[in-house]
Amino acid sequence: MSRSDDAGTGSDRRDDVLVGAAELRRLLDGADAPVLLDVRWALGDPHGAEHYRAGHIPGAVYVDLDTELAGPPEPGAGRHPLPGVDRLQADARRWGVTRRGGVVAYDDSGGLAAARAWWLLRWAGVPGVRLLDGGLAAWRDAGYELAIGETAPRPPGDVELRPGQLPTLTADEAAELARTGTLVDARAAERYRGEVEPIDPRAGHIPGAVSLPTAGNLDGDRFLATPALRERFAGLRGPVGVYCGSGVTAAHEIAALAVAGIDAALYPGSWSQWSSDPQRPAATGP
Secondary structure: OOOOOOOOOOOOOHHHHEEOHHHHHHHHOOOOOOEEEEOOOEOOEOOHHHHHHHOEOOOOEEOOHHHHOOOOOEOOOEOOOOOOHHHHHHHHHHHOOOOOOOEEEEOOOOOOOHHHHHHHHHHOOOOOEEEEOOHHHHHHHOOOOOEOOOOOOOOOOOOOOOOOOOOEOOHHHHHHHHHHOEEEEOOOHHHHOOOOOOOOOOOOEOOOOEEOOHHHHEEOOEEOOHHHHHHHOOOOOOOEEEEOOOOOHHHHHHHHHHHOOOOOEEOOOHHHHHOOOOOOOOEOOO
16 A cells, blocks of 8 residues: 555645636636536436536536446445546546646535546546536536536547556555554445445444544535644544545545645445455444
């Protein structure tokens, strides 16, 4: 595992992670406009492409999280395993991503889905990837226009992906980190406690993990102010790792931690992988 050995708060990295609607509008009017990725996705809602066609930020390309930001689900690999690098590179080039970088991902759920694109492209070495703080709601609230239907394809990009630029955890490494550092469970608290489990094989959490639900990173659709995020994560002791149900919303937690100046590793298999192995223990309760 490649990771930072310190969970210190560091400097304010908010502008490296997030971009506001007004700044994005200025960038889109410039010569080096970023590639815009519309990543609308939610459990139980397979209609992201329809939502995109009904109204999206002009110039945005729709990205399907299930098929483009994840590999096929396999037994023992979790619901959203990391995609193959060759396929991800082909998709990124089709979206228009270049070696120069410059990408902004957004959704309509506070970044909970778009953060998967943010993390995955950064993991693959793409420079200048950010999240639109507040997503589509922030763009609408600013009074900016929406486009309807499909966007004309951008010229193909020439990006060369270099995977492994952000740290990841295997199941064994996640178990070890829960004992020696901090392993964060980003799911809803009732799933962590094992009171409900709507989709994965077993209820509960990885023994030793701490509960910090991803929803707590947000004030409405926007990320909390940097001091509030630093306060939220002040009790963490490094090194830090994060998991969720299938490695999607955990990326949002990693983005929030990055704003607070804390580096964290992602356990891509997350609870969907862990709970499918009957040899791995499941803890319940607070």
